[in-house]
Amino acid sequence: MLLKGLETPLVEGKRFTLRLRFERAGEREVTVWVQQPRAAAHAHTHDH
Secondary structure, three states, X not given: OOOOOOOOOOOOOOXXXXXXXXXXXXXXXXXXXXXXXXXXXXXXXXXX
């Protein structure tokens, strides 16, 4: 997910409310916790 139009930079450890808008389900509010990505999330492997 890409966040556009942020008024302040994201700070690791902070939480904020994000409103998601779905075509069929309407709007939902979720609390987002800013974290550094895990190293494994960046690893790209192909197991053939």
